[in-house]
Amino acid sequence: MIAKNMNNQPFVSIIIPCRNEGKFIVACIESILENDYPKDRMEIFVIDGMSTDHTRETVRRFVKRYPFIFLLDNQHKHTAAALNMGIKKSTGSVIMRLDAHTTYTAEYISKCVYYLQKYNADNVGGVIKTIPGSSTVIGKSIAIALAHSFGIGNSKFRTGIKNYREADTVPFGCFKREVFNNIGLFNKNLHRSQDMEFNLRLKKSGGKILLFGDISANYYADKTLLSFIKHNFQNGIWATYPLKFTKQTLSARHYIPCLFVSAILLTLILSMFSAVFKIILLIILALYFTLLIPTAVQISVKQKKPVFILTMPIIFSSLHISYGLGSILGLIKILLDTWNQENNKNSSTMIS
Template sequence: MARLVSVIMPVWNEADSIEEAVRSVLNQEWPGEALEVCVVDGGSTDGTRAILARVAREDPRVRVLENPRRIIPVALNIGLRAARGEWLARLDGHGSWPPEYLRECTAFLERETGPAVAGGAWDCVGKGWLGAAVARAVGSPWGVGNARYRTVSAEAGAQAVDSVPFWVTRRETFERLGLFHEGFLCHEDYEFNYRLRRAGGRVWLLPWVRAQYRVRSTCGRLARQYFRYGHWKGRFLVMAPWSLQPRHLVPPLWMAANVGWAAAALADRRWLPAAAVWAGLYAGWLLLATAGLSRRPRPAGWDVRSALVLPWILCLVHAAWGTGVWTGLLRGPVHGQPPGWPGGGGESGSEETREARAERGRAG
């Protein structure tokens, strides 16, 4: 008999995609009686709750839990505390799984003797011509460097990586390492996987298992998302500088160079030609990247407007993430400790930090 798996889904205002996400879990190639879905909602106001209520009435395996603090790691911890499964997994409301996702990840982990998590790669998808351009940018090395879960080919073999987003693991992993650090408003997966690797565990990427991830549909939302990603990466790097990867360096160094050349040109016009050369080199790189990405098989919704806006999308991602890293480095480390597993001893408090309260207020 298959062991029970609990899938935890932190959501907030995901009406456009939540039903598809939940049904992708319910339709897994997994015994129906050995599956539960813990959807942790942060007080959605866009119709998400009505959709979840209907799906839960149709299928009692779906449980809807409350996250009044509207913070992702808090939602994950609420779901983990409520979960009954021996296997635990995460999916977000803007993602979806192929039917074999749980089967493939658990089968791989059955061969692992130590603590480990496994997850599939992402195929980024967007809505309309702008969404197609965003998906192409954030699913390529030109946009996100060597983040392998976004860029790896489906033909590749299993790879040990630093983090995967839609993870699957045994319950014992959290019993040993504790829960997610609630001081991180995002980047909580990377922080947890870093703890796992420091404890001798491994994080596995299974490229032949392909989840879908819906990208942000507007430039404003995309910029805010990548600024947040960069900010919390910067704060984490202050805490764990030895976790630095080459892809983490390029955007903040590029932003620093931009500011330096601009300041030099403003202070002394003799530096203006050098600053113009620097800007021209980046513009040429953007054109090269756009040409390369436009030649690849084009996603649904792609048209000439997608190609025209692609350089701006790439620049936006680099600038938002690079600027965010600097603000995070200046803001400093995240304080406090992650909560321990309930009943496991040593559970830390999860007092809400000042920045968490402020972020929750902005999200409202």
């Protein structure tokens, strides 16, 4: 095992933001405790966003048993605030940002630290293995969509890689402490997408981010179609709304659903006035279904379950449309905020 062969293991501070993760927090913490990294060389901060379920009580039981586990209150309830609080409280030369909705393989920590040092990287992470949130056909279909290139584009940390490569972002990253001293903390204005924005800043500053195929974590997907749609709608909002706070833009794949849904809505409206746009709308939909249906058939054959021919088109289209609509709303929110700011400025000028 890597941890036993490592010399001068650095002290690792693990930060876990959470809110109402009562169903997953036990498995998450236990998987960290089962890691082969020396327990006297780590500290774990669970930063709770004032959970209303039994998350806090559960974590307190771990705190009583393990002196290196700490529970902190995040009054702001947002992930960026939790991460920044944990970084400020931490003492390690290596900082890991983990997720409560996830479990980690036994060598996750040791491999991240080893590769961080070996390749002189600034941030190291692994691939996500998406686990169905439920055993239902819909639950399994959601997990498949989140690990398929048709669903999430060229996101290598979701679709997987064999060796390692440089990346724009990685999930559940392992950072050198000096990274935060050099480029600052997570953007407190971003309720989501704060990891991607931070990693974009890191890359822009000349930092090295590496993704390794032999590092993996198990992420539990949404259980139901409704929760899946809500989740992706929120993700869509926070793919575009951060443009209000930062000049950094996400990779192109994050904006494709926005363009797709915008094209459908625009041609749908214009088709009321011209038959040409009806044809354009039909072409757009035909192209989409030309990709969608064969993908669903391919998945059904691979999984040996004909039912996926019916469920996968629903899941994929729900993912793309909800994310796209969320992205459009994010842009609208920026315009409304800008308009309100201008009105407030004009009002102040008139009063003065």
